[in-house]
Amino acid sequence: MTAPLTLSARNLCRRYGQRDVVQNVSLELGRGEVLGLLGHNGAGKSTTLQMLTGTLTPHSGKVEICGFNLQQQPDQAKACIGYLPETPPLYREMRVDDYLIFAAKLHRVPKSLLPGALDETKQRCGLQKSGRKIIGTLSKGYQQRVGIAQAIIHRPQVIVLDEPTVGLDPAQIREIRSLIRELGDAHSVILSTHLLSEVENVCDRVEIMQKGRLIYGDSSARMQQYGYQPGFVVTLLAPPPLDELQGIAGVENVEALSGTRFRIMHAMEANTSAVLLALAAERGWQAQQLTPLKGSIEDVYTQITENEPA
């Protein structure tokens, strides 16, 4: 890794009662990197993020943020973090502007920089027209934006977002994802999610969490290959007999989904789709649609957990 480290966590452990919720989690994050923490509900994602932001003390392990130890120099370390918890921490009776200024002051933004920071943050989060509104009257999507705004108003080095797109409509999700991408250029971002598509679209790197452990970590592109199954679904309006499809070079298995749709699995390296399309043009099968099979998070999990001794 070439970029300077902004966050490093080593061997974090956390128990609730007798139950180990997080075990031996170590994370590193460089500047300008977006890390996705992927896992099912209850995998320990939120607990890990709480420990990274100092709202929960780990039973053992160490967190360093921008070189400051979170336990020993909490004030300096926390000034470098912006945190959006699962439920956005909003004071419903406050106005958006007042709330954001309060957040900025708490994070020690100097008074002279306040108006600039406020305007910039509102512009980034699309809140220009909501400044005078009372937070309790905003819709869920806008409240989420205010939540993100309070996390970035002091321009922290590390931004921690706990499921930032939950409960938003698709258009808002797209906007927030592009905002996160944009933030990832200058800051380091950790976000937790249980959506694979979020990771694909936003993250540079993925860590998968299961039962309180990190079971897999790699670049986002390579993880998708992990779940990648060599195959595709093709629609042929004038299909040939199954045997003919089976006979194409590299094809391992053909399954008819309906009269015109076929799922074709092929060997890893073979370029079967191109061959099939060429044949279809040549023999008049009327190929209409070809969708590569995508690994779902379930597939990735199954594959990864199969390899891991549980």
Place this chain on the structure above:
Amino acid sequence: MIFTIANKEFRSLFATPSTWLILGALQFIFAWFFLARLDAYLQVQAQLAFVANAPGATMTIASPLFGTLALMLMMLIPLFTMRLLAEERRNQTLVFLLAAPVSSSQIVIGKFLSLLLFISLVIASCTLMLAILGFGTYLDFGLLLANALGLLLLTASYAALGLYLSALTKQPIVAALSATALSFGLWLIDIGGADNANALRALSPTAHAQSLNAGLIFSADIIYFTLFIATFLLLTIRRVNNNRLYA
């Protein structure tokens, strides 16, 4: 940092209509008692003139009114303390403060200061109301100020107690009820102990406010109130800190 938090809390107090309503009602009731006291004083004033060393207007009107105000505030302060931490936990906004670069003590002291400022406003407005007696008679300002100080210390103790109970629960109403019950209990200890030597009475804040009510400032009383407030603030800080340990 402390003042940023205090400022925000103070503004939030006035953002709810119920605060204004309670303040208005309090002023009204206090003015009512004031008039009644004044009336009673005017009726006995002629006889007082024949008594040697008769108590003045301040002693007969103002001091008992401060006692009444203390009782009213004892019941009202839990309504203002209940939200301070319980609601933050219920709405999950406490995380916001815990994740910010502020210590638990700054959070707690900030909240306590906002309340103290609020209470001082209430006491100041009531003291001002009594000060208009000065237009008609000679007023013992020393006694008036000693009373105001006593009331401030007494109510600050209730505020610290209420703040601690608010830190214990997620339900503001539970915090309010338990704070009222405890301050009521402490008051009962005071009025229940018939003789002055009763050791139990020393526990009660109202017992320590009595000499201030009569215009006597004893350092023992001041120390008692300081200790009472400090103890509950420390307990609250501990409690807020525990949120990081057992979330």
